[in-house]
């Protein structure tokens with residue numbers, strides 16, 4: 001996978017996750033989260049051990065790469081998240 005110096009245009013997704021914004025779309029199932037509905041994440045997903053499959057801002061399926069030490073996920077619109085940024089290992 002190409003890993004260039006080019007910065008992605010957006011880090012909105014990372015910013016949303018780091019700041020703990022409530023997801024609009026479920027990161028594991030991609031379903032839209034209606035207002036007032038509590039999302040239930042599996043324990044491993046809640047701990048950040050499970051890579052998100054869908055962008056929580058737009059519901060797009062993300063490009064996910066699993067590494068031995070974590071994961072990275074990229075939404076074409078909202079940028080890239082790396083588990084390393086989230087303080088997980």
Ligand SMILES: [Zn+2]
Pocket residue numbers: 013055056057058059060075076077078079
């Ligand atoms: Zn997105």
